[in-house]
Amino acid sequence: MEHPIFFIDSILAALGMEHPFAYSHVAHSWFVMILLVLSAILFVRGIRLLPTKGQNFFEVLVGGLENFMVDITGPEGKFFFPYIGTIFLYILVSNLIGLIPGFNSPTANLNTTLSMALCTFAYTHIIGIKFHGVKYIRHFLGPVLWLAPLMFPIEVIGHCARVMSLSVRLFGNIFGKEMVLTILFALGGGLAGLCLAPLPILFLGILVSFIQALVFMLLSIMYFVGSMEEAH
């Protein structure tokens, strides 16, 4: 299968880069980052007490996310809201730009999703050590002390399985959606035939993008809460 054609890759090739397709997920993730930072700067430039359109939209978004998170974690969980909000917005925008013809989803590549899952994994343990110190190891030892030699490997494997499940869930959903879109478009005869064949998948793709961003954020919140609270 030849490479699909992406606008950003064409721009990079015109600027002199060889094989831009191999790094298309990196280039598109930079694009998503620039998009998010620019929208934040533009809409929050003249922040006022009575909000205007752009500021209103972001207030609703960020306030809604924070309420959703504080419902689950309680007030002591507010300090990791920047990370959770970033994860949600970044994954949401990354998933959605893959639906636009001419753009690739950075999350359709296992590297992007694995890096985000590793960040969540690392932050889980940082929160645990920050809240409990050395006693954080009691989270891994199970309810009763003499079960510890059995529980410790199981808990360690469970924690490592979280990384795999977070990354492969997001990657599989978004890559599978892109693969189905590609195959349907190719089977429909390209521009000459049934070019409306991918349309139901595009609708499903919007739903899946939202749900996968929500699920990643929710699982991160639950892992953080699990390492903040007392051991079993």
Add this chain to the structure above:
Amino acid sequence: MSKKTVIGFLTAVLVLGISSMAFAADEAVKAAGLWVFFGIAVACGFGIGVAALGTGIAMGNAINGALQGTARNPEAGGKIMTTMIIGLALIESLCIYALVICFILVFKIPDLGAMFNLILKSLGG
């Protein structure tokens, strides 16, 4: 004979018949040493099929519970639906693991026709 016996007998005949046809056609492939691609193709098809079967049953159970809960208490409908959507996403992720393995396997099957033509051309030329 009861209906179950008839259905069981017909299923057994069907499975044996189809599998014997498949094995007969693949003597030639086996002789060429390309048996492994047959295995890969069959594994991909059956793997994702069985995974989707389990996922379908599990999702049906989840939606059943959500609908019954909403029917008993329509005011909690919003919260129940949110929890149901999250549960469905987690169940679906198990099917996605199988799908990723199938993708990995499917892209390992080469284009056998082109490969044969290439080999024959290089041998003949």
